[in-house]
Amino acid sequence: MTRPPITHVAVRYNGTVYSAPRPARHHDLIRCICEATGAEEVDATINGGFINPRTGDFMTRAQAAHYAKLAGQIGKLRYPPSLYSEELW
Secondary structure: OOOOOOOEEEEEEOOEEEEEEOOOOHHHHHHHHHHHHOOOOOOOOOEEEEEOOOOOOEEEHHHHHHHHHHOOOOOOOOEOOEOOHHHOO
16 A cells, blocks of 8 residues: 655644644744744743644654655655754755
8 A cells, every 4th residue: 555645844842743744844843833932932841743644643753754665755865863954845
């Protein structure tokens, strides 16, 4: 079965997952979080990742890297073991 490609970046912050479709980047989501919460910056509890296109669940950067390889979306990672949106779009 062919895996659908990853199309959404995601950030998990304080238990909430924020996501946006390509060509959004993680920094775009961080800016939105700051605007929504009134924070000037987000703290260390932020977790960048992607949305699993099959399930809609949050994937860490490492999980997304594995998924993108199996989907044929990427070859070699630039910054193993993590995947970055710049590698996808």
